[in-house]
Amino acid sequence: MNGAGLLGGTTRIEVRGLGKSFRLEGRDIEAVSDVSFDVREGEFVALLGPSGSGKSTVLNMIATLLEPTRGTIAIDGRPVVAGKATPGVGYVFQRDALFPWRTVADNIGYGLDLTGIKGEERARRVTDCIAQAGLKGFENAYPAALSGGMRQRVSLMRALIVAPRILLMDEPFGALDTHTKIDMHAVLLSLWERGKQTVIFVTHDLSEALTLADRIILFSARPGRVKEAFDVDFPRPRDPVKVRETSRYAELYTRIWHSLGEEFAKGRSE
Ligand SMILES: Nc1ncnc2c1ncn2[C@@H]1O[C@H](COP(=O)(O)OP(=O)(O)O)[C@@H](O)[C@H]1O
Numbered sequence: 001m002n003g004a005g006l007l008g009g010t011t012r013i014e015v016r017g018l019g020k021s022f023r024l025e026g027r028d029i030e031a032v033s034d035v036s037f038d039v040r041e042g043e044f045v046a047l048l049g050p051s052g053s054g055k056s057t058v059l060n061m062i063a064t065l066l067e068p069t070r071g072t073i074a075i076d077g078r079p080v081v082a083g084k085a086t087p088g089v090g091y092v093f094q095r096d097a098l099f100p101w102r103t104v105a106d107n108i109g110y111g112l113d114l115t116g117i118k119g120e121e122r123a124r125r126v127t128d129c130i131a132q133a134g135l136k137g138f139e140n141a142y143p144a145a146l147s148g149g150m151r152q153r154v155s156l157m158r159a160l161i162v163a164p165r166i167l168l169m170d171e172p173f174g175a176l177d178t179h180t181k182i183d184m185h186a187v188l189l190s191l192w193e194r195g196k197q198t199v200i201f202v203t204h205d206l207s208e209a210l211t212l213a214d215r216i217i218l219f220s221a222r223p224g225r226v227k228e229a230f231d232v233d234f235p236r237p238r239d240p241v242k243v244r245e246t247s248r249y250a251e252l253y254t255r256i257w258h259s260l261g262e263e264f265a266k267g268r269s270e
């Protein structure tokens with residue numbers, strides 16, 4: 001299967017025959033049907049599809065927040081168990097889920113509080129994360145005083161502070177305007193260039209998927225299935241502004257846009 005990642009490299013995440021039905025007002029709604037894919041060590045994979053195509057459902061099953069109806073998920077060869085967090089896996093939500101009563105430093109530090117890292121080590125790591133995210137000077141600010149982009153930087157660092165080797169992200173920049181979003185792409189890409197985490201990034205935004213990912217897995221309209229997968233072969237490190245100006249970007253954009261457009265249309269006619 002071209003581009004589906006079933007060949008080569010060390011597999012970190014293995015999804016096989018995944019399905020999920022929800023019971024809604026007395027009938028079963030099939031949200032996800034027979035989804036299979038692999039993600040390799042250090043790979044940045046985008047799950048792309050229209051709204052309602054089951055992307056979040058798949059991510060939440062990988063994150064153990066939801067139990068699959070069918071199929072299996074393994075991380076490093078071990079099956080994941082719903083309700084039991086997998087060590088070394090970080091999660092960044094669609095909307096920033098910051099604590100309004102905690103400062104920037106204490107929101108970021110919260111990631112460590114759960115692991116029992118305290119004192120000097122905690123302070124050192126928080127300071128380091130604040131610097132990496134360009135939040136110096138805002139350590140003692142509360143979330144209400146921050147812009148949307150800054151809040152998402154805090155969310156990102158709260159996940160990264162525990163140094164996860166796998167990062168699951170669900171439309172983390174979905175609520176941001178285009179320019180702030182591109183700034184966040186630059187922040188994320190530079191953090192990822194250092195850490196080379198294995199990433200699954202959910203989005204309905206094709207430009208975002210092309211800017212960030214090594215591979216795009218395109219989902220069909222509900223029930224979500226893997227429709228096609230595309231290798232994104234732009235060189236790294238990538239500049240999120242410059243990459244959009246290349247002819248290869250235009251070429252891939254056109255190809256994927258056509259396929260994605262068919263699914264947007266199906267979603268509308270439901
Ligand atoms: N808890 C739930 N109960 C009932 N239906 C749900 C639930 N969560 C998701 N769904 C349905 O499953 C489908 C896929 O949803 P979701 O995974 O959120 O899609 P996406 O993230 O691609 O927008 C949608 O039709 C949605 O309404």
Ligand SMILES: [Mg+2]
Pocket residue numbers: 055056057
């Ligand atoms: Mg979603």
